[in-house]
Amino acid sequence: MIVRLVKMEFKLEDITHFLALFDQVKEQIRDFEGCEFLELLHGEKDTGIFFTHSYxxxxxxxxxxxxxxxxxxxxxxxxxxFNEKPEAWIVEKFVTLH
Incomplete structure (x- = not known):
């Protein structure tokens, strides 16, 4: 399994548009063959920074x-x-504690 992290920074006036778009496609992405987990994370309050985190x-x-x-x-x-160029990483789980 691999973990994918994508950092995206949006223009503040476009956050609502992005969230609507994500809402339209999130189930399709999650149901895509090979996708085992998907979440959207928001950076600090009042910023345009979001992350997708997927397995x-x-x-x-x-x-x-x-x-x-x-x-x-x-x-x-x-x-x-986007307000800035997105950044993406593919990582492998190394240690997991529950």
């Missing part, structure tokens, strides 16, 4: 999603709302 079966599953029509159309609508 994927493997790198191939993530790449299949990134090459899908769902990703391409969603990303095209999302990237015009």
């Amino acid at each position: 994927w079966k493997d790198t191939q599953a993530l790449e299949s999603y990134r090459n899908s029509t769902l990703f391409k159309t969603t990303w095209a609508k999302t990237k015009v709302l």
Whole structure:
């Protein structure tokens, strides 16, 4: 399993638009083959910083999603709302405590 973190910073006036877009596609992303977990995190109060945090079966599953029509159309609508260039990381779980 791999973990994907994507940091996105939006123009404050476009946050509502982004949240509406995310709400429209979140179930489709979560139901995409190989996606095992998805959440949206918000940075400190009154900022335009958000993170997506997702678990994927493997790198191939993530790449299949990134090459899908769902990703391409969603990303095209999302990237015009950015205030800064997004940052993304793929990490593996190393230690988990419950």
